[in-house]
């Protein structure tokens with residue numbers, strides 16, 4: 001059994017070392033580019049890495065095509081991609097980030113960890129339809145707006161996974177004015193009390 005854990009997830013030494021290399025690059029780059037809020041940097045491992053790893057743990061299976069929107073410093077998409085490189089090598093992860101400097105950071109982590117993940121340095125609205133099986137996002141937009149992105153980039157039978165704060169119920173109600181969808185609130189233990197929402201059967205009202 002593996003000796004290495006991220007939160008409660010067992011990973012190989014190689015995966016753990018990749019995540020630690022990523023963490024050290026985050027510390028190095030963050031003073032120049034605001035990849036994560038400075039106030040969260042001291043506890044970056046728990047606030048960003050462990051929280052992102054929980055996303056992987058709530059999935060019953062890895063998707064074939066995973067699209068992470070507004071990836072910023074890599075959360076949750078790049079952490080998921082590093083874990084997928086070990087647990088589901090066939091899972092194709094694409095990170096979408098409009099900011100050129102953040103995209104350069106993401107590409108640096110990908111190069112230095114040796115994983116195969118694409119970065120699209122584009123606006124989500126400008127990206128060709130991705131036909132993804134799973135679309136994820138944290139701290140990007142309201143559920144209503146995110147479902148609009150899913151309409152463009154998610155396959156009809158695909159699912160969305162959003163990390164959301166305490167306003168999530170109000171956001172769900174707001175989104176129901178424009179969308180039909182089924183939502184499952186997955187118990188999680190994220191450091192900031194965020195919930196993980198799994199949303200499927202998304203159709204415009």
Ligand SMILES: C[S@@+](CC[C@H](N)C(=O)[O-])C[C@H]1O[C@@H](n2cnc3c(N)ncnc32)[C@H](O)[C@@H]1O
Nearest residue numbers: 070071072073075097098099122123124138139
């Ligand atoms: C608040 S940050 C969150 C980053 C990361 N998901 C996290 O939770 O740490 C939102 C990110 O989305 C990017 N972004 C915002 N709107 C976007 C759009 N329309 N297309 C692509 N990226 C976008 C921003 O550049 C920023 O890096």
